[in-house]
Amino acid sequence: MKKNILEISVFMLLLAYPATGLLCYQCISTHPGCGTPFQWIWYSSISCPEDNDVCVKIIEKKEGQEIITRDCLSSVKGIRTDIPADHYEGCRPGTVDVKLANYVNNSIKEIDISRSYYESVTFCFCYFDHWCNDGSQLQISYVIILALISFVLKMNYF
Structure with missing residues (x-):
């Protein structure tokens, strides 16, 4: 009986896991707990809408402000428009769009039409694990999987 429960629970876990899509955090560092250090417990994750989607973390810096x-x-x-063409795992600088605001006669300096306000823009991409755009080394899904395995093993021995 216990062996059947173990097999059914592992089978259900394997069926349900890929169907959810990639889970990513969605927030901006002006929200409490979303900056550095990231407080993952405050934010729920979203399921990315596309099949081959990637979690992204964008870091924009200007004069000590991040x-x-x-x-x-x-x-x-x-x-x-400054997303790098390479979406593989890792961080890379944002691209420059030379056509952006090329034919605009704008006399209001506060409107950043050419997106040149920030001194550096870095895009960090990840897609190997859920919630990977938090920036920390420990991924929560490993903790969940280990807890599930220990729970099932405990049920088998008692």
Whole structure:
């Protein structure tokens, strides 16, 4: 009986795990707990809408001020033009769009049409594990899997 419960629970876990899509955090560092250090317990995760989606962490810096944005890449694609072409695991600087605001005669300096306000923009991509855009070394899904295995093993021996 206990062996059947173990097999059924592992089978259900394998069926349910890939169907959810990639889970990423979604927040901006102006929200409490979203900066450095990241307080993952305050934020729920979102399921990325596309099949081959990537979690992204955008770090924008200017004169000691740092803004960190965490989201799915598909959600950021519509509003950002400085996304690097390489979306593989790791961090890389944002690209420069030479056509952006090229034919605009804007006399209001406060409107950043050319997106040149920040001195450095870094995009960090990850897609190997859920909640990987938190920036820490320990991933929560490993903890959940280890807890599930220890619970099942404890049920088998008692």
